[in-house]
Amino acid sequence: MPRNWFILTIGAFTLAASLGSNGRAEDDATLRSKYVRVEGVLNPLAVERECDAIVARLVERYGVPRRWKTLPVRFRRPNGGPVAGYTAYARPDVAEIVLYMTFEESRGGALDHELTHAFFFYYLDDYFDLFFNEGVAQNSETANRARLRGEVYRRFARGETTSLARLYGRNEYDPELLLYVQGFSVVDYLIGRGGSRWFAAFLDELTNGNVGLDDALRRFYDCESLDALEREWREYVRNGQDRLGTRAVK
Numbered sequence: 001m002p003r004n005w006f007i008l009t010i011g012a013f014t015l016a017a018s019l020g021s022n023g024r025a026e027d028d029a030t031l032r033s034k035y036v037r038v039e040g041v042l043n044p045l046a047v048e049r050e051c052d053a054i055v056a057r058l059v060e061r062y063g064v065p066r067r068w069k070t071l072p073v074r075f076r077r078p079n080g081g082p083v084a085g086y087t088a089y090a091r092p093d094v095a096e097i098v099l100y101m102t103f104e105e106s107r108g109g110a111l112d113h114e115l116t117h118a119f120f121f122y123y124l125d126d127y128f129d130l131f132f133n134e135g136v137a138q139n140s141e142t143a144n145r146a147r148l149r150g151e152v153y154r155r156f157a158r159g160e161t162t163s164l165a166r167l168y169g170r171n172e173y174d175p176e177l178l179l180y181v182q183g184f185s186v187v188d189y190l191i192g193r194g195g196s197r198w199f200a201a202f203l204d205e206l207t208n209g210n211v212g213l214d215d216a217l218r219r220f221y222d223c224e225s226l227d228a229l230e231r232e233w234r235e236y237v238r239n240g241q242d243r244l245g246t247r248a249v250k
């Protein structure tokens with residue numbers, strides 16, 4: 001219900017009274033999402049319902065986050081820059097998600113991606129490695145998965161990939177954005193091997209378990225080191241990214 005409708009009809013007592021609380025949908029806290037407050041769109045309630053559905057899918061895949069604080073999701077006009085959106089943190093919370101596109105453009109893509117960042121921040125109650133962070137967020141872009149797998153193969157075939165040792169543990173983005181491309185593919189591979197919950201438990205162990213990467217890889221994926229994981233991952237890409245053909249651990 002547009003707010004100015006009430007301003008225009010403020011004198012129509014009987015009509016306003018008959019609308020009751022149902023007439024003020026946007027003011028009714030019970031109709032709002034408990035996860036997000038959407039701003040910058042005409043119908044924030046509809047977008048909040050989509051956000052709720054995305055979070056519900058993430059819970060289904062990975063399990064329940066340790067905690068959650070309702071966060072703003074702000075849609076803004078495209079600004080011509082290279083960044084389609086971002087998630088900002090102000091410890092101990094997620095400060096905001098900003099998307100430079102319409103809701104429709106963000107569905108199955110950037111909206112799911114950024115909500116995954118917020119989800120894992122609360123799931124682990126901490127920051128975690130950028131390589132896995134971008135990888136798991138890319139993995140939520142259901143509308144883009146086939147294109148992403150194509151991009152992985154193209155870069156691989158042209159020899160435009162780099163070693164995982166150069167991508168894991170870095171706190172800044174690489175100019176070729178291989179954090180996204182290889183991050184997506186390695187996460188895709190690990191989820192293929194053990195499922196989504198197993199991967200989330202691996203991230204939890206890595207972030208909160210006080211163990212190093214090699215130990216976590218050994219315990220969760222029977223993999224001796226990051227180099228060993230890289231050899232397996234390269235073979236997986238060379239063989240056509242067949243997730244069913246991975247060396248399943250579960």
Ligand SMILES: [Zn+2]
Pocket residue numbers: 113117133134137
């Ligand atoms: Zn991201």
